Amino acid sequence: MKTNKLILSLLTAFLISIIGCGKKEAVKQMSAEERFRLGMSKFQKEDYLEAIEEFKTVVLQYPGSKVADSAQFFIGECRFLREEYILAAYEYDLLINQMPSSGLIALARFRRASCYYELSPNSYLDQAYTKKAIDDYQEFLEYHPKDSLAHLAEQRINELNTKLAKKDYENGLTYMHMEYYKSAIFYFDEVLEKYHDTPYAELSLLKKAEALIYRKRFYEAKEAIENFKKKYPHSKYINEADKLQLSIETRIAEKSK
Template sequence: MRLPLFILLCLTIVLSSCSEYQRVLRKDDMGKKFALADSLYKIGKYKKGLKLMEQIVPSYRGKPQGEKLMFIYSNTYYNLEDYVLAGYQFERFTQAYPQSDSVEVASFKSARSFYELSPRSALDQRDTYKALEKLQEFINRYPNSEKRVEANTLVAELREKLETKEYNTAKQYLHIEDYKAAIGAFDNFITDNPGSHYRKDAFYGRYVAAYKLAINSIPNLVQERLITAKGYYSNFIKYYKDTDLAPEALEIYQDIESRIVPTETKPNS
């Protein structure tokens, strides 16, 4: 069966292209490697282009073409979603070419790479803190950048992730009945996150932890800790008396009141 002429032509072009790529890849002609890598980059053939770039990047450091090569090399990793190497290479680019017209884009993509590496809130958040640092550096360095709004959105998202992590840690202490740790964690959360949407739950969680600590204490500590819990109720109700948690908070408060032993009044002498 004879293949149509068009298909044969396409196959010929593809095979020729592949053989040309292999020839350039094997040869030591840096100029041809650069030109082909640039062409492949422009048409989105990032994996093939990367193999060529990896061979020639060391040879172009300090040369006029080095700036362009380092940028497309970094951006190739970014487009391939290898954010570890993209962040690292963009960072190197900004250090090597601080006066480049591409330095602002490189700075943003470096920060964005660290953002992409930030894990879900349940996991260790070191990469999240790194991403926040890099994004804030970008915002401070380029206050008028067209990427500023996006950068601020990413910062808000990462901060909310950290809030979630911190709040869930406090809640976990409450769940495992480590009430002292829960009170401390909720205290820190309330201080560190004044605008958080978890704030109401943190006030309530601290109150519940203080109540449970009190009623599970040894007898000579119960009264003192009930009074502390009562103070946390006052803190909660000051801000959240009309919320869905107020009825439950009141029930606990009534139990606290029933357990507090009135201080005897000494008779006048």
């Protein structure tokens, strides 16, 4: 009896192994389209790691198939939705560089830029990812100016430029507090030259005039205030500008005596 049970157990294990191998063989023989559909099924269930494996199989085993570029794109999407933005950007890069005739290139460029957009930190931190996002959105606009996502790309570029302007403006304020006025002027000029269409340009021009007063460069300060009032005649800081202008004129008059 014990022998029969042992034989039955071994036979059962053997049959299970055969069935298992048969299933694996069946999966291996799936077409590219079937593999892709399986990957999409897992993707829709948010089983992103399993979906990645299916999509990778399509890309590696069926590189010339009609769904290879879609599989590569969705590898990037899986990484993106897992918030693995560096890995996602890499996967979108592969699509852009290795499958240049794909109809998904525009979307891949936009999503690659969006990876760095998501990585862009607060203004007081290093802004390397912010600059990379801007570069990639600009590349997207250069290649696909009429794409439906072009307007969103422009909005995000403006948003990211405002963040960079804020960082330079705040650097200028820091140097003002430290009484390093030359360094403060440098950062205010950075805002005025690079980010003149952001809200921080207005503030930077006003603060530049103030820093110039502290450096006793009154005529340059006078010019800065005049430019401010010309560019921003309805500014909410106009009263502050008037006070600075009066101070400058008083200093110039005293110097002329």
